[in-house]
Amino acid sequence: MSVRVVARIRPLLKLELDKDVIVTSDSIGKETPGSPTIVRIPNPKNEAESYSFQFNSVYDQNATQQEIFDHEVAPTVKHLFNGFDVTLFAYGVTGTGKTHTMRGGKSLQERGVIPRLLSSIYRRCRKIEKDSAGATGVEVAMSYYEIYNDRVYDLFEAPEKRTPAGLPIRDNNGKTVVVGLTERPCTTLKEFEKLYDEANVNRSTSATKLNAHSSRSHAILCVKITQTTETQTRISYASAIDLAGSEDNRRTDNNKERLVESSAINKSLFVLAQCVEAISKKQSRIPYRESKMTRILSLGQNNGLTVMILNLAPVRSYHQDTLSSLNFANRTRKIEVNEIENEPIFKTAAPTRTTASIMGGNIQRQPLKPLAASMNVNLLDQDKKVDKPVKAFSVYSDKSKQVRPSITTVARRSSPGKRARDTTTALSSRPTKVVRPSETSRFGKTAHEPTLSKASIEEMIERRIEEKLAEKALRDEHAAPAPLLPEDLQKRLHALEQRIEKKEDSRAEGLQYLLMAKQHQVRGEESSALKMYQLALPYFPENEKLAQKMLALQEKLRLKRDNNALSYISTVSYVPTRASDPVKPVPIAIPPPQHSIATSLVSKKLKKIHQDPTPDKRDTSYVAPNEDDEDDAYQSDASFKFRTKSSRKPTKSKVQVFRDTQQESVNPDLQSPRTRQILSIINTRDLAQIKLLKGVGAKKAEAIVNCLVEMDGNGMIGVTTLEELGGLRGVGFKTVENMRSGIVG
Numbered sequence: 001m002s003v004r005v006v007a008r009i010r011p012l013l014k015l016e017l018d019k020d021v022i023v024t025s026d027s028i029g030k031e032t033p034g035s036p037t038i039v040r041i042p043n044p045k046n047e048a049e050s051y052s053f054q055f056n057s058v059y060d061q062n063a064t065q066q067e068i069f070d071h072e073v074a075p076t077v078k079h080l081f082n083g084f085d086v087t088l089f090a091y092g093v094t095g096t097g098k099t100h101t102m103r104g105g106k107s108l109q110e111r112g113v114i115p116r117l118l119s120s121i122y123r124r125c126r127k128i129e130k131d132s133a134g135a136t137g138v139e140v141a142m143s144y145y146e147i148y149n150d151r152v153y154d155l156f157e158a159p160e161k162r163t164p165a166g167l168p169i170r171d172n173n174g175k176t177v178v179v180g181l182t183e184r185p186c187t188t189l190k191e192f193e194k195l196y197d198e199a200n201v202n203r204s205t206s207a208t209k210l211n212a213h214s215s216r217s218h219a220i221l222c223v224k225i226t227q228t229t230e231t232q233t234r235i236s237y238a239s240a241i242d243l244a245g246s247e248d249n250r251r252t253d254n255n256k257e258r259l260v261e262s263s264a265i266n267k268s269l270f271v272l273a274q275c276v277e278a279i280s281k282k283q284s285r286i287p288y289r290e291s292k293m294t295r296i297l298s299l300g301q302n303n304g305l306t307v308m309i310l311n312l313a314p315v316r317s318y319h320q321d322t323l324s325s326l327n328f329a330n331r332t333r334k335i336e337v338n339e340i341e342n343e344p345i346f347k348t349a350a351p352t353r354t355t356a357s358i359m360g361g362n363i364q365r366q367p368l369k370p371l372a373a374s375m376n377v378n379l380l381d382q383d384k385k386v387d388k389p390v391k392a393f394s395v396y397s398d399k400s401k402q403v404r405p406s407i408t409t410v411a412r413r414s415s416p417g418k419r420a421r422d423t424t425t426a427l428s429s430r431p432t433k434v435v436r437p438s439e440t441s442r443f444g445k446t447a448h449e450p451t452l453s454k455a456s457i458e459e460m461i462e463r464r465i466e467e468k469l470a471e472k473a474l475r476d477e478h479a480a481p482a483p484l485l486p487e488d489l490q491k492r493l494h495a496l497e498q499r500i501e502k503k504e505d506s507r508a509e510g511l512q513y514l515l516m517a518k519q520h521q522v523r524g525e526e527s528s529a530l531k532m533y534q535l536a537l538p539y540f541p542e543n544e545k546l547a548q549k550m551l552a553l554q555e556k557l558r559l560k561r562d563n564n565a566l567s568y569i570s571t572v573s574y575v576p577t578r579a580s581d582p583v584k585p586v587p588i589a590i591p592p593p594q595h596s597i598a599t600s601l602v603s604k605k606l607k608k609i610h611q612d613p614t615p616d617k618r619d620t621s622y623v624a625p626n627e628d629d630e631d632d633a634y635q636s637d638a639s640f641k642f643r644t645k646s647s648r649k650p651t652k653s654k655v656q657v658f659r660d661t662q663q664e665s666v667n668p669d670l671q672s673p674r675t676r677q678i679l680s681i682i683n684t685r686d687l688a689q690i691k692l693l694k695g696v697g698a699k700k701a702e703a704i705v706n707c708l709v710e711m712d713g714n715g716m717i718g719v720t721t722l723e724e725l726g727g728l729r730g731v732g733f734k735t736v737e738n739m740r741s742g743i744v745g
């Protein structure tokens with residue numbers, strides 16, 4: 001079955017005009033009025049001409065959230081409960097309505113695909129449990145993560161708790177998994193909504209010129225459904241993916257930070273397009289691994305049902321972008337996916353874990369076995385398979401594999417016409433692979449044709465190896481039947497596997513820190529380097545070289561600090577009450593770092609400034625104590641956090657210096673966790689997060705975001721102190737005090 005591609009044209013936004021509409025929907029013939037399948041768009045070079053793209057369905061500007069769900073998503077729920085995985089993903093340029101489609105608004109009417117899907121899942125759970133009189137228990141659990149700058153972050157974890165390197169991903173039995181993700185059981189829709197809303201606060205969103213709440217990451221919600229009867233457990237997954245939108249940076253005016261995000265977004269989408277291109281051209285190498293998003297999405301590699309919702313803006317300003325999206329979607333439509341049902345796991349061993357079911361009862365889980373837990377059953381009839389359009393994907397884990405009837409026993413048929421499960425014991429330690437058309441048939445050639453492609457040669461070699469392995473397995477099987485592993489041994493094996501995996505993960509993470517430390521050091525950012533070494537230390541506790549490096553760096557930093565203290569210069573802040581008023585400098589006393597000799601020197605200098613506020617000594621903004629050494633202060637590296645320099649546009653600052661924040665206001669390195677938290681929330685430019693701060697309503701949050709966007713436009717990157725925050729239009733020190741009092745700790 002191919003990927004189902006549906007297009008949705010969003011309505012006009014506030015500033016968009018009717019006369020600029022260029023994207024329309026249409027039906028093929030008169031026989032299907034009201035169910036358009038065509039998107040029409042003019043040729044940018046010749047408006048008299050128009051291009052038509054055909055999809056499975058097309059929804060125009062009037063389509064409601066309910067319609068999209070009812071027609072495109074609701075039908076997949078039944079398959080989900082029949083053991084199929086379902087993947088839904090929204091694709092489109094930034095600002096075209098992906099998040100609106102997937103998440104939607106808060107009102108019932110405006111709820112997007114995801115909450116509706118969950119609602120439908122819970123309804124079905126209850127029905128199943130009721131119909132089976134409790135004999136079938138259904139559990140729902142979810143994980144939610146984002147891919148931000150090609151790193152995977154758990155959205156159930158607050159951003160400040162994230163490790164910079166993100167979570168590693170692995171291939172497991174042909175499926176890509178994120179290692180270390182939180183999985184939250186949620187038994188009711190209410191519980192889901194709470195978790196989902198909380199996690200969304202952690203998602204990286206920002207205001208850009210094209211979208212005030214632009215998603216800066218790909219968000220992946222994974223809903224795991226576990227159905228358990230007395231004899232078996234069946235697990236299936238629904239994945240709902242809200243991709244970040246591609247951006248044309250000539251139109252976005254993105255600042256440095258947004259540009260970094262944007263290039264990561266564009267790169268991953270570019271790789272996705274390359275994958276789709278390679279698949280549609282039936283190339284043997286599909287570049288899935290070149291980005292985490294494509295690895296996880298595994299378009300064309302994953303089994304089950306895939307629905308892509310292509311979001312489109314109707315107006316001319318998106319013309320080129322819309323055309324690229326349409327071309328991409330057109331190619332995606334041709335991708336073939338296997339409909340493979342997840343195999344139930346039969347209960348043989350004693351349960352190890354007990355979890356609450358939807359109805360509140362308890363169901364029991366079977367421990368993981370070392371053998372492939374997810375063998376697959378192909379729903380397609382073997383005979384029909386020959387006629388089926390050839391599947392053209394997978395290089396890494398989906399290589400052709402022949403089923404050897406001689407070593408296969410038919411365990412059971414899960415439904416008529418299904419392929420028997422391969423219960424080969426000798427090959428059991430290898431990941432299960434799906435039987436697929438051979439490379440030769442894929443290219444429409446037979447093995448007798450003289451020109452052998454590289455792929456077919458590889459396949460022949462693999463087949464030969466597998467034949468040999470199978471023969472050996474058969475011999476071994478006859479010689480001595482493989483004994484069933486005792487349960488405790490199985491458990492120990494499983495624990496061992498997990499330990500090895502954990503060890504590898506943590507080593508990789510430690511190495512990442514070391515690498516980053518090296519990079520900081522090369523750039524002369526010693527304190528950041530030291531911080532990275534400190535983070536790496538727990539992974540290599542007995543590494544003497546590392547300890548020595550850290551000592552040397554500490555010493556170097558101490559010496560630098562001593563020198564800095566001597567050249568520490570204070571700064572002043574001022575309030576022009578009216579534009580015509582002369583600037584009245586108000587000095588702020590700044591205690592210098594640590595050394596007493598330095599303290600006296602600084603106070604002398606301060607005194608001098610107090611007495612002699614000549615214009616050239618008035619500073620309109622914060623100046624770092626020593627610009628050259630700025631990189632050497634903790635958290636002041638550009639790589640950690642951008643900070644303003646003297647080029648910062650003067651903001652309307654206040655005389656008021658927040659209690660106990662005088663030091664912070666001039667030296668952000670001394671900022672309290674509370675201050676840092678406020679600033680980091682503000683700098684997300686995320687209305688939802690900012691609104692949560694005490695004393696900040698929707699209006700104030702919007703004013704803050706607007707100011708920040710304006711500052712971005714002037715090349716300034718966020719606010720770095722509470723002073724600056726208080727100086728933003730519409731904020732004021734009282735609001736900042738309020739924000740502070742609302743943060744616990």
Ligand SMILES: Nc1ncnc2c1ncn2[C@@H]1O[C@H](COP(=O)(O)OP(=O)(O)OP(=O)(O)O)[C@@H](O)[C@H]1O
Nearest residue numbers: 010011094095096097098099100211214215244245
């Ligand atoms: N079908 C729709 N009905 C009403 N408003 C819509 C619809 N689709 C999108 N919008 C509005 O358009 C704006 C952009 O939508 P949204 O944030 O969902 O875009 P996006 O594609 O997710 O953007 P990004 O990739 O930047 O995150 C929002 O204000 C949203 O409310």
